[in-house]
Amino acid sequence: MAPGSWIARIALIVFCILLLPSAVCATPIQPVHGPYPEQLPSDSTPLYIWNVPLNILILEFVCVSSPALFIPMQLLFSLSVWLRLGQKRVTYRNVLENENRNAVYMCIQENPGIHMHALSRVLGMNIGTARYHMEVLCGVGKVFPEQNSGGVSYFVNADPFSDLERKIAGYLHDHQKSRILRFVLQHPGCTRKDIAFRLIMSGPNVTCHMKSLIRDGIIRSERDGRNMRYYLCPDADGYLEDHEPWNSCAHPEAGKQAPYAAVKLRGSRDSG
CATH class of the missing domain: 1.10.10.10 (Winged helix-like DNA-binding domain superfamily/Winged helix DNA-binding domain)
Structure with missing residues (x-):
């Protein structure tokens, strides 16, 4: 199907939608029984030209001077009304x-x-x-x-957070990593066995979390014989000391x- 036909269909649908408000603008007229009245009832309220909306005056002028432009002008005014009904940006x-x-x-x-x-x-x-x-x-x-x-x-x-501070702040909202950070802060030089025993975690689970913390420069490890001891890096230690008590959002309670x-x-x- 040619692109022009789609455009024509869309334009026709939009035109029909814009004409829907005019359907509710009709005024019901009661039928008159008997002879027609000799004169129409006069309106007691005078209507001056400055009381008429500007768009109505423009449409009347266009209708008299150039009837071919009446429909485009009416669509233009209707479109402006529909645009005002859109969502606030x-x-x-x-x-x-x-x-x-x-x-x-x-x-x-x-x-x-x-x-x-x-x-x-x-x-x-x-x-x-x-x-x-x-x-x-x-x-x-x-x-x-x-x-x-x-x-x-x-x-x-x-x-104004540094890269390290943003990483620490993110880990403080992680339940397991925040517990490990708190434990290492309170017990510098602890081993994997100490952390697993006190926090009721498995050894491989502690190792998995430690890899992320060591990679991001938050915790450092030192070999002590057969054991690996963990310490907070100086910058991380200072940040955690300054931000106690930590946010409790990372914990179940x-x-x-x-x-x-x-x-x-x-x-x-x-x-x-």
């Missing part, structure tokens, strides 16, 4: 006017590096709704994602604190 300036989206933004600002499921749990928001608002915030540049071995972490674009987090977010919006 979301921009960087007005993106936070939506209450749920503002709550998502504030939660990320209060909990840098938070994961999607933790954010949904803290706000008590459906995961699909949270993901939609997150995509909008990322699209306008308010928030940016960062991929690591623990998943996707989200940060506010204005936060974080759901119990969700009402407090929601109240805190509402308070932040009210104060702003």
